[in-house]
Amino acid sequence: MPDRLGPSDAALAAGGLLDVLGVAAVVVDEKGRIALWSPPAEDLFGYACDEALGRGAVDLLVGADRRDAVLEAFDRVMAGEGTWAGAFPARHKDGHTVLVEMRNMRLQASSGTWYALGIASSRATLQRVERDLALSVRMVDQAPIGLAVLDQDLRFVLVNPALERINGVPAAGHLGRTPGEVLPHLDVAAIEDRMRQVLATGRPVLEDFTTGYTPHDGGEHAWTSSFYRLEDQVGRVLGLAISVIDVTEQYRQSLAAARARRRLALIADASIRVGTTLDLAATARELTEVIVPEVADIAAVDLLDALLPGAAGNPNDGGPPAFRAMALKAAQPTAATAAADPVGEVTHYHAQRLVTQAASGAHPVLVPHVSAGDLPRIARSDQAARLLAEAGVHSYLAVPLTARGQVLGVLDLKRTRNPAPFDRDDSLLVTELAARAAVAIDNARWYQHQRHTTLALQRHLLPPRHAPHPPGLAIAHRYQPASATDDTGGDWFDTIPLPGDRTALVVGDVMGSGINAAATMGQLRTTTRALARLGLDPGDLLTHLDTTTRDLGDAMATCLIALYDPATGRCRLADAGHPPPVLTRPGHAPHPVPLDPGPPLGVGGLPFPAHDLTLRPGDDLVLYTDGLIEVRDQDIDQRLHALTDLLAGSRRPLDDTCDLLLAALRRPDTHDDVALLIARVLATPADSSDPSSDPSP
The missing domain is CATH 3.30.450.20 (PAS domain)
Known part of the structure; x- marks a missing residue:
């Protein structure tokens, strides 16, 4: 046209x-x-x-x-x-x-x-016609939606009062101008392109969604607009009609609903991802990984050092609180990470620092808009404050980690790239996340206390690392607790000196874990030492030890006793449900010693057969608990072959052999203790004068 x-x-x-x-x-x-x-x-x-x-x-x-x-x-x-x-x-x-x-x-x-x-x-x-015209004029003037007519040059020729209110511009400010001239603060280039397409093709555009900021209140608004071409009775293009509906309230409600859904999803995600282990550092890291970048650009977890296992301080001594940095996470590389307390370091915070205020007051500290005067209260030093300013930290939130009525530490959050300031909703969300995470942190803290206590008890009950070597034997041993906090407890080893230069070698494993298993282990070790000094045969000794185990209630254990006499080279062994020892002899392939094991201690009513083995100078007898060879995804025979393969080859010092076995066979995620005892037979003076004897290694 x-x-x-x-x-x-x-x-x-x-x-x-x-x-x-x-x-x-x-x-x-x-x-x-x-x-x-x-x-x-x-x-x-x-x-x-x-x-x-x-x-x-x-x-x-x-x-x-x-x-x-x-x-x-x-x-x-x-x-x-x-x-x-x-x-x-x-x-x-x-x-x-x-x-x-x-x-x-x-x-x-x-x-x-x-x-x-x-x-x-x-x-x-x-x-x-007069009625229709009057009705049309009234409908245009009184319509609650914005209506306008534009000519073919996209200049306003008619604007109703509703559109005046929506745009915040009177009708006189519209007439004769294009949308871009009337609303320069909005990005209307794309909208005008769509209007020209409607004029050219006649295909209307319906409910085109737009958001932006209006000059009269500065807030974000949302609109849906429809454009359609106006033609006369013979099809001549007259211009463009537009209708505009302000959907700001619905838009804000949808944003709030979406935000609420995201927050619920974040809380649900945190309940799954935080507290997967009983390790304090891992739990703190998990919390920061949930927070960043969904809520904050930078997150740090600082715990009160006096509440952590092994700490010497007292959280109520009145001095400045000492915090230990446990985790730090940033959404992207930033100078703000260099301003944070290094992970693992203990720092005394001054009373004015916001982290201290959040911990001492047990309530969140929110700084929506960080000023230059706020930075010294956020940072640990003047240099750190300069780094935070360089990184563009503009909003800050510190939330206490509180569990069972006690503040354990603080979750420290900063925003740099996210332009929105922290608000009250953020504070409520983070408080909920912190409360859930604090329970997991407190559980890990108590389990670590238990672990420290159990390990201390167990190490006290085990022989000293540098005990004197018994006659005719060189000894090396290791004890390695389980990696899981609550699995430490029941494995032990012992070397018991007996009259006539004889030595009893013992390894045992109490079923179960924790401090009760450690205490049972201590009782069995003490009983074993007392019975061994009575000169009992290993089989008889296990019979008496079985009775003692049954007296302890529900306790059960496995045990292997080897009684060695250096004068004769005779080694007498008895086994109560324990993995067999491995004999390593120069010039021969290492192999498990064939034994007829009795039942575990605590079963009762069955004998414990004893077996004799002659040891020569240079022989190694390797005793161990099942934590060294048992894993869930491999057969026990495969693991025994792996053990004997490691013992084959060139001779090593005993300590090196212990370290090799633990490094090669021990898995980081194991849930069992390991006790390892290796005895090497030494040459006696009589052996040295016999040319057929094996030399001492």
């Missing part, structure tokens, strides 16, 4: 309001005869053209009761005394009266002859 019409297009462009009104034109000469009769007049009055031309207009259209008044009005018009207008009841061909809106005026032809022009339209049609 062309933008401008030439002369040849005039007929095509005709129409519009006149067609809607149905205007009829009638020309009357000086004598009152009809000289021109238009087709709309035929439609309005019912007379064809040949029926009307030449006839008196008054005779044709006016009833007898109004004849004189009409003739008087006609004379005034023809005399040039003005025009006549008004509602007029005309007579239709079929006899009924047609109420028309009439306009009369005098016309002069080039010949000097005068005529009267009458323009008429149905009064009912005019009333309908």
Whole structure:
């Protein structure tokens, strides 16, 4: 469709309001005869053209009761005394009266002859048009949605009051301007592109969603807009109509609902991801990994050092609190991490520091907008404050980690890249996360206390690391607790000196874990030493030890006893459900010693057979607990082969052999203790004089 019409297009462009009104034109000469009769007049009055031309207009259209008044009005018009207008009841061909809106005026032809022009339209049609126009104007003015009309150059030609309120600009500020000129603070380039596409194609755009900031309140708003092309009756493009609905409230509610869903998901995620182990450092790291980057750009966990296992301080001694940095997490590399307390380091915080205030007051400390004056209270030093400023820290939140009524430490949060400040909702969310994490941290703390106590008890009950070597033997041993906090406890080893230079070698494993297992182990070790000194045979000794175990209640244990006499080289062994020892002899492949094991201690009623083994100088007897070889994903025979393969090859010092076995066979995630005892037979003076004897290693 062309933008401008030439002369040849005039007929095509005709129409519009006149067609809607149905205007009829009638020309009357000086004598009152009809000289021109238009087709709309035929439609309005019912007379064809040949029926009307030449006839008196008054005779044709006016009833007898109004004849004189009409003739008087006609004379005034023809005399040039003005025009006549008004509602007029005309007579239709079929006899009924047609109420028309009439306009009369005098016309002069080039010949000097005068005529009267009458323009008429149905009064009912005019009333309908007036009613429709008034209704349209009222609808536009009173509509609660924004309405506007733009011309083909996208300039406003009509704006209703609702759009004035939505845009915050009066109608005068719209008219004659484009949307980009009216709303320069919004990115409307894409919107204007869509408007031009609607003008070009005629395809409307419905409910186009837009967000932005308005100048009158500065807040973020949301709108849905629809654009459609306006055309006249013959299809000529007039411009563009737009409707705008302010959906800010719904938008904010949807954002709040989405935010609530994200927060619930975060809390649910934290309940799964935080506290997967009973390790303090791991639990602190898990908390920071949940927080970053969903809530904060940087997160740190600092715990009160006096509450941690092995600490010497007292949290209530009145001095400045000492915090131990347990975890630090940043969403991206930033100078702010260099400003944080190094993980593992203990720092005394001054009373003005916000971390201290959160811990001492047991409530969150929120600084939505960090100023230069706030940084010294956030950072641990002036240099750290400069680093925080360099990193762009603009919002801060410190939340105490409280479990069972006691503050354990503080969760320290900062925002750098996230432009939104921390708010009250963030504080409530982080408080909930901190409360859940604090319980996991407290559990890990108590378990570590138990672990320290158990390890201390166990190490106290085990032989000293550098005990004197028994006659004719070189000894090396290791004890390694379980990696899990609550699995420490029941493994032990012992070397018991006996009369006649004999030595009893013992390894045992109390079933169960924790401090009860450690205490049971101590009782069994003490009983074993006492019974061994009575000169009992290993099988008899295990029988008495079985009785003692049953006296301890539900306790059960495995045990292996080897009684070695250096004078004869004889080693007598008895086994109570324990893995067999491995014999390593120079020039031979290492192999498990074949034994007929009895039941574990505590079962009762079954014997413990004893077996004799002759040891030579240079032989190694390797005793161990099942934590060295038992794993869930491999058969026990495979693990025994792995043990004997490690013992084959070149001879090593005993301590090196212990370290090799633990490094190769011990898994980091094992849930069992390991006790390892290796005895190497030394050459006696008699052995040295016998050329057939093996030399001492």
